[in-house]
Amino acid sequence: MDADLTTGERIRVLRESRGMSRPVLAQLCGRGVEWLKKIESGERELTSHPLLLQLAAALQVADLSVITGAGTPAAAATAAPLGRLAHPGMPDIWSAVMTRSLTAAPSGPVDPAALQGRVDQTWRLWHTSARNRTEVGALLPALIRDGEHAVRTLDGEARRRAQVALSDVYRLTGQATAYVAPAELAWVVADRALSAAQAADNPAAIAAASWNLGNILRETAYPEEALRVVEEAADLIRPHLDGAPEDWRGIYGALQLHAAVTAAREGREGDAWRYWGRGDQVAKSLPQNYLHPSTVFGRANVDFHAVSVATDLKKSQKAIGLADDIDPDIMPSVERRARLWVEVARGHLQRGDRTAALHVMQMAHRIGAETVSYTPSARTVAADLWRNSPRSMRAETSRLAEAAGITTAG
Known part of the structure; x- marks a missing residue:
C-alpha cells in the first residue's frame, strides 16, 4: 500500500x-x-x-x-x-479449491452416482441446519477433491455425470462461502461450476451454474451482466422444458426469481414484477409441494421472493402485507426462512418501526444464526438497530448485534 x-x-x-x-x-x-x-x-x-x-x-x-x-x-x-466474517472453515476450502492436483490421485475410482448422492445430501444439510456454513464447510474439501478426481479418472457417460456432480459441488461451495471467501476464490468457484456443467453438456446444470454466477455478478455490482447471464441461461433451457424432469423447470423458475430481485435492486419495478410473474407461472405448473433441491424454488419460495422484491423496491407496506399472508413453516429450508424474516425486518425499518424490526430479527437469528451472521442485509439491519434504537431497546439490540458478530464495544 x-x-x-x-x-x-x-x-x-x-x-x-x-x-x-x-x-x-x-x-x-x-x-x-x-x-x-x-x-x-x-x-x-x-x-x-x-x-x-x-x-x-x-x-x-x-x-x-x-x-x-x-x-x-x-x-x-x-x-x-475480524468478527464472524472470518469463517474458520475457509482455509481448508481454499486449499481444496486453489491447490487441486493436475494428476490423478492414487486412490480408487469414484462412483458418480454415489458422489451425486453425497452432494444432494450436503445440499439438504445446507437448507436444514442453523449452522449451515460450518457444517457444510466441513464437508466441502473432501467433496471438491473427490469430484475433481472423478472427472480426471472417468470417461464417457460416467465422466459427464461426474461433471454434473462437480458443478453442483462448486455451486454449493459458492453458497457456503458467500461474503467470507476472498474475491478470487468466489470467481474461481463460479467459473468452475459453469465449466463443469458445460463439459457435461447438460442444460439444467448449465442453467444452475449460471444462476450461481448471476449471484456473484449481482453482489459485485454488475447487475446488467447478472441479468444477461440468467436470461441467456433461461433461453438455453427453455426449449428443453416440455417433457423434461421437474427440476429442469425448477431451475428455470429460479432464474426468473433471480432476475426479479436483480431488477428490483436497480429500481426497475415493472421488470421486477414481470420476472416474478414468470416465476409464479412456473410454480403453478409444478406440484404444490415441489421444491428444487438446491435453489428451493417452489410455491413457497415464489411467495418469499415477492416480499424481497417489494422490500428492494422500498414498498415496505406491500412487503409486510405480503409477508402477513405467508405461512413460513411450509418452507423446509431453514436458511430461506431466516432470510424471509430479515426481509420483513428491512420492511419494518423502512417504515421506522424498530420494535417490530427487532422482534423479527430475533426470530431470524433463532431460526438461522449463521444466516444472520454472514448475510450483509441481515448484518445491516442488526447494526442499524444497535446504532439507532432508543435507549429502552439498547440492551436487546446490543445482544442481537453481538450475536451477529458485530462489534458493539467502544
Whole structure:
C-alpha cells in the first residue's frame, strides 16, 4: 500500500482488490452507499473507531494501520477483530479449491452416482441446519477433491455425470462461502461450476451454474451482466422444458426469481414484477409441494421472493402485507426462512418501526444464526438497530448485534 494514500483511498483499494462493490461494503458496515462514497473520495473524514473496526472486519484486515496509515492516531490500536466474517472453515476450502492436483490421485475410482448422492445430501444439510456454513464447510474439501478426481479418472457417460456432480459441488461451495471467501476464490468457484456443467453438456446444470454466477455478478455490482447471464441461461433451457424432469423447470423458475430481485435492486419495478410473474407461472405448473433441491424454488419460495422484491423496491407496506399472508413453516429450508424474516425486518425499518424490526430479527437469528451472521442485509439491519434504537431497546439490540458478530464495544 502506497504510504501517501489517504484513508479513503486505502479503503477503495482494499475494497476493489477483494472484488467487493461499494453497496456491499456499505451494507456490511450498516451505512449507505453515499456515506462510503464520500469516505473514499475524501469528502468526509472517518473518525469513528467502531466504524473503523467494522470496515476492517468487512475488508478482512487484521491491522487498522493498513486502513488508516501508520502515521495516523487511530493506528495506535492496531488489532482489529475480524468478527464472524472470518469463517474458520475457509482455509481448508481454499486449499481444496486453489491447490487441486493436475494428476490423478492414487486412490480408487469414484462412483458418480454415489458422489451425486453425497452432494444432494450436503445440499439438504445446507437448507436444514442453523449452522449451515460450518457444517457444510466441513464437508466441502473432501467433496471438491473427490469430484475433481472423478472427472480426471472417468470417461464417457460416467465422466459427464461426474461433471454434473462437480458443478453442483462448486455451486454449493459458492453458497457456503458467500461474503467470507476472498474475491478470487468466489470467481474461481463460479467459473468452475459453469465449466463443469458445460463439459457435461447438460442444460439444467448449465442453467444452475449460471444462476450461481448471476449471484456473484449481482453482489459485485454488475447487475446488467447478472441479468444477461440468467436470461441467456433461461433461453438455453427453455426449449428443453416440455417433457423434461421437474427440476429442469425448477431451475428455470429460479432464474426468473433471480432476475426479479436483480431488477428490483436497480429500481426497475415493472421488470421486477414481470420476472416474478414468470416465476409464479412456473410454480403453478409444478406440484404444490415441489421444491428444487438446491435453489428451493417452489410455491413457497415464489411467495418469499415477492416480499424481497417489494422490500428492494422500498414498498415496505406491500412487503409486510405480503409477508402477513405467508405461512413460513411450509418452507423446509431453514436458511430461506431466516432470510424471509430479515426481509420483513428491512420492511419494518423502512417504515421506522424498530420494535417490530427487532422482534423479527430475533426470530431470524433463532431460526438461522449463521444466516444472520454472514448475510450483509441481515448484518445491516442488526447494526442499524444497535446504532439507532432508543435507549429502552439498547440492551436487546446490543445482544442481537453481538450475536451477529458485530462489534458493539467502544
